[in-house]
Amino acid sequence: MSDLNKLGLAEARDALRKGETTSKELTEACLAAIEGAGALNAFVHHTPEIALSQAAKADARLKSSEEAPAMCGLPIGIKDLFCTKGVPSQAGSRILEGFLPEYESTVSQQLFDNGAVMLGKLNMDEFAMGSSNETSIYGNAVNPWRRGNDAAELTPGGSSGGSASAVAADLCLAATGTDTGGSIRQPAAFTGITGIKPTYGRCSRWGIVAFASSLDQAGPMTKSVRDAAIMLEAICGHDPKDSTSADLAVPNFEAALTGDVRGKKIGIPKEYRMDGMPDEIEALWQDGIAMMKDAGAEIVDISLPHTKYALPAYYVIAPAEASSNLARYDGVRYGHRAKLEQGDGITEMYEKTRAEGFGPEVQRRVMIGTYVLSAGFYDAYYNRARRVRTLIKKDFEDVFARGIDSILTPATPSAAFGLGEMADADPVQMYLNDVFTVTVNLAGLPGIAVPTGQDRQGLPLGLQLIGRPWEEADLLSSAYALEQAAGFVAKADKWW
Amino acid sequence: MAIDENTAARVAKLARIKVAPESLGALAGEFNGILGFIEQLNEVDIEGVEPMTSVTPQVLKRRVDEVTDGDQQGAVLKNAPDAREGFFAVPKVVE
Numbered sequence: 001m002s003d004l005n006k007l008g009l010a011e012a013r014d015a016l017r018k019g020e021t022t023s024k025e026l027t028e029a030c031l032a033a034i035e036g037a038g039a040l041n042a043f044v045h046h047t048p049e050i051a052l053s054q055a056a057k058a059d060a061r062l063k064s065s066e067e068a069p070a071m072c073g074l075p076i077g078i079k080d081l082f083c084t085k086g087v088p089s090q091a092g093s094r095i096l097e098g099f100l101p102e103y104e105s106t107v108s109q110q111l112f113d114n115g116a117v118m119l120g121k122l123n124m125d126e127f128a129m130g131s132s133n134e135t136s137i138y139g140n141a142v143n144p145w146r147r148g149n150d151a152a153e154l155t156p157g158g159s160s161g162g163s164a165s166a167v168a169a170d171l172c173l174a175a176t177g178t179d180t181g182g183s184i185r186q187p188a189a190f191t192g193i194t195g196i197k198p199t200y201g202r203c204s205r206w207g208i209v210a211f212a213s214s215l216d217q218a219g220p221m222t223k224s225v226r227d228a229a230i231m232l233e234a235i236c237g238h239d240p241k242d243s244t245s246a247d248l249a250v251p252n253f254e255a256a257l258t259g260d261v262r263g264k265k266i267g268i269p270k271e272y273r274m275d276g277m278p279d280e281i282e283a284l285w286q287d288g289i290a291m292m293k294d295a296g297a298e299i300v301d302i303s304l305p306h307t308k309y310a311l312p313a314y315y316v317i318a319p320a321e322a323s324s325n326l327a328r329y330d331g332v333r334y335g336h337r338a339k340l341e342q343g344d345g346i347t348e349m350y351e352k353t354r355a356e357g358f359g360p361e362v363q364r365r366v367m368i369g370t371y372v373l374s375a376g377f378y379d380a381y382y383n384r385a386r387r388v389r390t391l392i393k394k395d396f397e398d399v400f401a402r403g404i405d406s407i408l409t410p411a412t413p414s415a416a417f418g419l420g421e422m423a424d425a426d427p428v429q430m431y432l433n434d435v436f437t438v439t440v441n442l443a444g445l446p447g448i449a450v451p452t453g454q455d456r457q458g459l460p461l462g463l464q465l466i467g468r469p470w471e472e473a474d475l476l477s478s479a480y481a482l483e484q485a486a487g488f489v490a491k492a493d494k495w496w
Numbered sequence: 497m498a499i500d501e502n503t504a505a506r507v508a509k510l511a512r513i514k515v516a517p518e519s520l521g522a523l524a525g526e527f528n529g530i531l532g533f534i535e536q537l538n539e540v541d542i543e544g545v546e547p548m549t550s551v552t553p554q555v556l557k558r559r560v561d562e563v564t565d566g567d568q569q570g571a572v573l574k575n576a577p578d579a580r581e582g583f584f585a586v587p588k589v590v591e
Binding site (some may be wrong): 098099100101102103199200201214240243244246247306308309311312313315316323327330331332333334335336337340344345346347348349350351352354355358363364366367368370371372374381383384385386387388389390391393426427428431442443444469 | 512515533537546549559574575584587588
């Protein structure tokens, strides 16, 4: 077989079982693709030795057992936010330079237990704070897509920009991502791939470098909805090491992919029609609505009245939690420590270490978080934001109580933008990237981005489906219907 | 409320991030931009609304109160920038 790196998880799994290829061959094809894709800056730590050793074990397992798990032998990339034992895990930050975890994150451990092969670690915004992968210590990850023949480099989105770029450019069969405000779904939409953030609590957060603990969730970034179902099943499940992980049975998500949406009620929230939204996004949305209707779904206009307040609430809650979570980077236990001057005490060590180790966006968010939690402002900002969050969640509960099965929205307010184009914009302009995705994190719901079209310049655009809590199986099946109807097969022309 | 340079300096101190005095003005400006965006929350009627503590209602699981891990001094100290004689080493804290 040729171009093995271009396969998806399901195709590769089936090829392995038919004896048409081996994990070694799949892995070597991906390693060669990675070798030739330095210009994308997607993989930032390469682990070919680990990959080939895992591939050999997977081939042996596939040979000896008919019952090998679905992910067995499939080469994937791991976002740098996941701690991987003995392998650099920096969260895209200088402050974790040289950190080699002594433990494995639960999600990556589950993937390895399933026989998956790790090709390396993937670029990301520093501490997952960003929407363009431009805050990374490794430099920008680059989108394999370009605006027609224009050679200007575009962002793959963020924070899981390296994951998105790597999957879209066929450097791996799939990748892990994490999503705090849209960091799986926005980059997936910007690169023409599929990304799902499961219900809060579906995947263990243990061993994932924490950003905002009440919002963070891991999820798969894949070449198809079927692949997302396969990989999601492998990473879900209860973990005693994460007290917020849910002790619920994990369904067979792939078996649930009927694509039958007849009689399903799909909500269209009027508040997601934003002022100044490009007409191409509106047209994409209308096309998606028509596709679901043609497939037999019932389209229902709904209202989520507090949508407008999701981003401001997020920009209180996420920085507040980040300021607390990132207090651990003090130069004492791991990572970077600043060189001290004669007479510097422990306070100078903290202050210099954190000034050198954190980039500007992380510093900004830690300080905003510190401010909204400080005496005198805690009620006015933090508690108010948490109360608004209750109302945002209630908006969704109300429409689900009215029988809505899932909600269809655009995934992003635009196609991928140019790297550096937002450099002079104020931080709030960048935050608006997450306007359609952040509500889902605040409400703890599952959401999936599916590529369904292209803009005039040929860039991919995605739609988002939002599901009921814990009903990822139903959500994936609806996404499968959307994928079938949209028939998105475009790939970026290889220039790298 | 507008943040001035003094407030920016106080926040930087609380966050234990060294900020050069000449950068405080720009930092205060950025804070004001973000806080201005956040001010929208004041439009929302939150009377009688509870602050969210857990997004998915769940009862925390209990387990037997027993030691489940330990004896990992080497692993714990492995990544320390400065570890000596089985401890993390830091600049002098108490004179």
